[in-house]
Amino acid sequence: MLSKKTLVTAVAALVCAGPVAQAANTYPDKPIALIIGFAPGGPTDAIGRVLFKKVSEELKVPIVIENRPGAGGNIGAQELLRAKPDGYTLMYGTSSITTAPALFAREDLNPKTAFVAAGCSVSVPLILLTSQKTVDAKNAESFYKDMKNHPDKYFMGSSGNGSIDHLVAMDIANKLGLKFQHVPYKGNGPALTDLAGGNTNFMYSGSFNSAMPFIQDGRVKPLAVTSNKRSVVLPDVPTLSESVPGLEGFDGGTWQVLLAPKGTSTDILKKLDQALQKAMKDPAILESLRFQGAEVMNKSPQQCQDFIDREYDRWSDTISRLGLKAG
Secondary structure (H helix, E strand, O other), X not given: OOOHHHHHHHXXXXXXXXXXXXXXXXXXXXXXXXXXXXXXXXXHHHHHHHHHHHHHXXXXXXXXXXXXXXXXXXXXXXXXXXXXXXXXXXXXXXXXXXXXXXXXXXXXXXXXXXXXXEEEEEEEEOEEEEEOOOOOOOOHHHHHHHHHHOOOOOEEEEOOOOOHXXXXXXXXXXXXXXXXXXXXXXXXXXXXXXXXXXXXXXXXXXXXXXXXXXXXXXXXXXXXXXXXXOOOOOOOOOEHHHHOOOOOOOOOEEEEEEEEEOOOOHHHHHHHHHHHHHHOOOHHHHHHHHHOOOEEOOOOHHHHHHHHHHHHHHHHHHHHHHOOOOO
């Protein structure tokens, strides 16, 4: 027979678990707030709005986008950190969740401990672009060779100090022994404009929408993409992995994931991931994503979390080694 104390403990556990289980079973039954840590109109916002309109249809509740730009995405992450783990406040995050905490010395926003993955969505490679006005290189290998032979010759534009394009550039430079002058801009757009004008020599752009007009009119030349497979948008442009000795297996770029507060139930996370993955199978959504250079990641929630953890370790080590800080 169970003791009186054991019975009381068991009943208390059931009473406490009851509302949680019931909430998970009926979830969602009211609007969901989706934080995006960047300004409206940017690549993350553009993809997020298209994608989560379909996710909203799958879940049969409104999903309200709340833009919270600032501090490399940390303002939005801060809000998610304070949110209840009930599935009604989520964040559509980017690779910045694995770089901004180290850049801003915010260990409390470490994605390995502060949040939980509700689903991986898409990855977007960076495009190695050179200015047609200042660079005469046939391919990425010859470009890097000339850079190594003339370390004071090249100026690289980026979307900002500590941005993913800056970090990828520094990672590649470290592997190949390259040196160049870094020119940080306030965003991808200004960096692209100056590259096309010949004010800088090269950059790694993560915005296909912004880069394609410059590529199509011949002002910039795409030498390679930083993913481990070719982009469907630029199928004739090789990967760094296949075209540059010393970069075999290289894979770097930006990506986007759905995050929930730590402690969110696995049942809720499962429902969110199922809706997200189903939305990304819609032909119209796929067409829109591919137009922006985005490709479905095809990862389970656990694989997604493992990926985030590895990326956090990778970029935290890079930031520490380079001595980078925000600003």
